[in-house]
Amino acid sequence: MKVEVRLLGPLEVHGPNGQVHFTGARRRAVFALLALRTGKMVSRSALVDGLWGEDVPPTATKTLQGHIAKVRKALGVDGVILTREPGYLLDVTQVVVDVEEFDEHVRRGDYQAALRLYRGEPLADCPVEGWASAEIIRLREAVASAEENHAAALCLQGRYAEAIGQLERLVALYPLRESLWDLLMDAQQRAGRPGDALRTYRRVRTLMIEEFGMEPGDALRRREAVVLSRTGSKAFST
Structure with a gap:
């Protein structure tokens, strides 16, 4: 069973043992940052930027490593978060992310199925900065476009x-x-x-x-x- 990750709303993660709960907003955020780029290595510097933006504490790298360790433990599944220098990645064979499903539905023109995945403000409970803020804007725009295309499809159907x-x-x-x-x-x-x-x-x-x-x-x-x-x-x- 793959780990299911939902980013289109408050972060939700479901593993073989049910819903996964991360203690602390930063730990939710670091997992969300990796999930935004599932299958791609995210460098430690990029994760630090995504977590703290311009307000980087002197112990940021060490704190990040501690968050990664706690998140791995909470997942309860080995090999989901892989270390790939100079950072980490989510193993694409072990996770399924709602954003990727959303994009696939949109590519097929099934806007209704795509919008069923939307639960509210993307990463609503994850304090992210830097490049991750731009990703949230992109997701908002993708949802708005899907809603517009769905409305246009209803018009074409005479509804x-x-x-x-x-x-x-x-x-x-x-x-x-x-x-x-x-x-x-x-x-x-x-x-x-x-x-x-x-x-x-x-x-x-x-x-x-x-x-x-x-x-x-x-x-x-x-x-x-x-x-x-x-x-x-x-x-x-x-």
């Missing part, structure tokens, strides 16, 4: 009510992501709700002006023009 509900939630979560507003307007128009589509444009226009002092981008302006050309200005009052 406009579902798409609109999902997109309303997404524009609240990612209000500056114009492509989501564009999809929302398209779904509303296709669902026979042009008035809602134009009101959506007014919402995002107000947001863009207040946040950036600028009009929405070309795609949204074209979408508004299409809706107006098909319905006329009376759509505002429908």
Whole structure:
């Protein structure tokens, strides 16, 4: 049985004897850092950077080695964390990581399966710094893209009510992501709700002006023009 690692939310690790509990946030974090690069050696210097950023204690390397020893003991499985100078790696033959499963579902276009793996803010309970912070941003963007693609797929299937509900939630979560507003307007128009589509444009226009002092981008302006050309200005009052 492989060790299951879940990074898309608070860290969860499940081994042959059930859920693994690491004492201390730093130990959770060091395991998460290795899991982000499963199968690849992560140098001690990179782990130190990921754990402490610019605030590196003088005993960082020794403390890191202590964390690795405790994490190995907590796992209760030999050979999961391998020493490979000048650092460590997770043995890809012994672990399965939800991020890799997520990416595979996305490659196949199965966004619903990918999103079922998402449990909340990636590494929510792991204090990480440096390059790991950039990895968390990447994971957030991957989830947002999967959600957008899933909504677009619902529109293509004619499931406009579902798409609109999902997109309303997404524009609240990612209000500056114009492509989501564009999809929302398209779904509303296709669902026979042009008035809602134009009101959506007014919402995002107000947001863009207040946040950036600028009009929405070309795609949204074209979408508004299409809706107006098909319905006329009376759509505002429908």
